[in-house]
Amino acid sequence: MTAWAQWFLSHALCGTRDLVEGEALTKASLDGFRALGERWGEAAAPADRSVQRLLRGDLAGTEKDAGRSAELFREVGEVGEVGDACGQLWSVYPLSSVAEIHGDYARAARLRQDGLDTAEEFGLSTQAADLLSGLGRTALLTGDLGRAREYHERSRRLAAELGFRAGEINAELGLGLGARREGLFDEAAARMRTVLEWHRQVGLDGANALILAELGFIAELRGDAQGAPAHHEEGYATALATGDPRAVALALEGLAAAHALAGRPGIAALLLGAASAARAATGAPLPAAERPDVNPHHRRGDGRAGRGGIRGLLHEGRVAVAGGGTGAGVADSSRGGGTAHYRLTHRAERLVPLRGRSAIVERWCGCQTLTRCAGRLLS
Structure with missing residues (x-):
């Protein structure tokens, strides 16, 4: 029963973003299921691990585990064992999310529509409610x-x-x-x-990275030069x-938008370059x-600083974060698929009145290459 209890807890934790404990329980349950020869459990645990890897930004690992789970559920169904519909649906969310991230919207829609039919x-x-929201996201992106x-x-x-509040919030996010x-x-x-407050109430603070970025973009579109950077x-x-480099990239893109709005296209370009490297x-x-x-x-920067200059700054931002040549900009490498955490302070606008103070600049950029770039911009 230990493997079953561990799997049940890890499966529940997939919805709470408690990755550290969830990952340990998933691994323990998978080891236990393999020792028992329990095929259903061997199919279920990789589905949970695929979600955990998705939240870590490990897209290759996500697709591998979700694909393996779907394959195993089909196999156990073919030999007359379990292969239940619910189990097979668990791989739809991670697989369709990876397809969407790669811009393969046809595949994402197909996976979600097939899942909705099931x-x-x-x-x-x-699950039907969540899949409808997924189809809404695909329609939005197309x-x-x-x-x-x-x-x-x-x-x-x-x-x-259904009284399914998490599903309501997911739909509310899509409507927003x-x-x-x-x-x-x-x-x-x-x-x-509404989504921001609910996430805070239930302890899903990490999910608010997207929500805060959206609120920042809304403020930018309203011309709110104070609300956007906040x-x-x-x-x-x-x-x-x-710990998700894609979430960090989105935040860097948001900061770039705030700096562009404030008339600092060079800093915006560095941040966009850093975001590009994080996604890469x-x-x-x-x-x-x-x-x-x-x-x-990009266009605003080209107009104010010249296309060649902005392209150069974008490139230097990418190199600094990727660590190309200098190894700078990478604060830590995660154990999941070689992804990285990036240190660029979120108070860059404080640099503008402090021209020439390299120590303050370095607090912003966290690496020597970006320090040199920012020093030139602010001198």
Whole structure:
């Protein structure tokens, strides 16, 4: 029974983002299932580990474990063992998320639609609610804002009928993402604040890295030069605590937006270069559909500092974070797939009145290459 108890606890922790304890329990349960020859458990544990790896930013590991779980569930079903529908659905979220991160929206939609059909056939209503939100995200990223709202509203209504508050919040997040892209900034901000507060109430602080970035982008679009950096600074601190380089990259992109809005295109370019390197470390550069929040700052920088100069700063930001040549910018390498944590302070705007003070600049950039770049910009 020990392996079953360990798996049950690790499965529950997948929804709480308690990675350290969850990962240890998942490993112990998988070892136990293998010792027992328990095929269902051997299929279930990798599905949980794939979610844990996704939260760590280990995309290759995510796909490997989720694919293995789906394969094992199919195998046990074919030989007349378990192979239940619910188990097979556990791999849909990680596999579709990786597809979406790589910009393969057709595959993400196919996985989610097939999963939704299965969930509805077997009455797995809470999973159906989450899959509807997933389809809404795919529609959003492919530019079909009307269909995205339709999917998210269906998800929200179904989750509310079930008393499934987490599903409601997931749908609320999707509606907020769509509202910003529709130009409905008041609606978007209100929905994001609802999600932010619920995450805090239930202890999902790490999930707020995305929410704070969204609130920062909304503030930027409103021309709020004070609110934008405040949200992005808090989002950056939150992202660092998650250990996910993609969350850190999004926060750096948000900070870049705040600096561009404040008229500091050079600093924005360094931050965008750092974000690009952080994403590259996971094997997933930012897809074209997710670039609208980044491209305006490239264009704004080109106009103010010259295309060649901005390109050079973008490159230097990438090199500094990737550690190319100098090894600088990488504070720590995680054990999951070679991803990295990056140290760039979230108070960069304090540098502007302190021209020439390299010690303060170094507190911002955390590495010598960025220090030299920032020193030139601020001299």
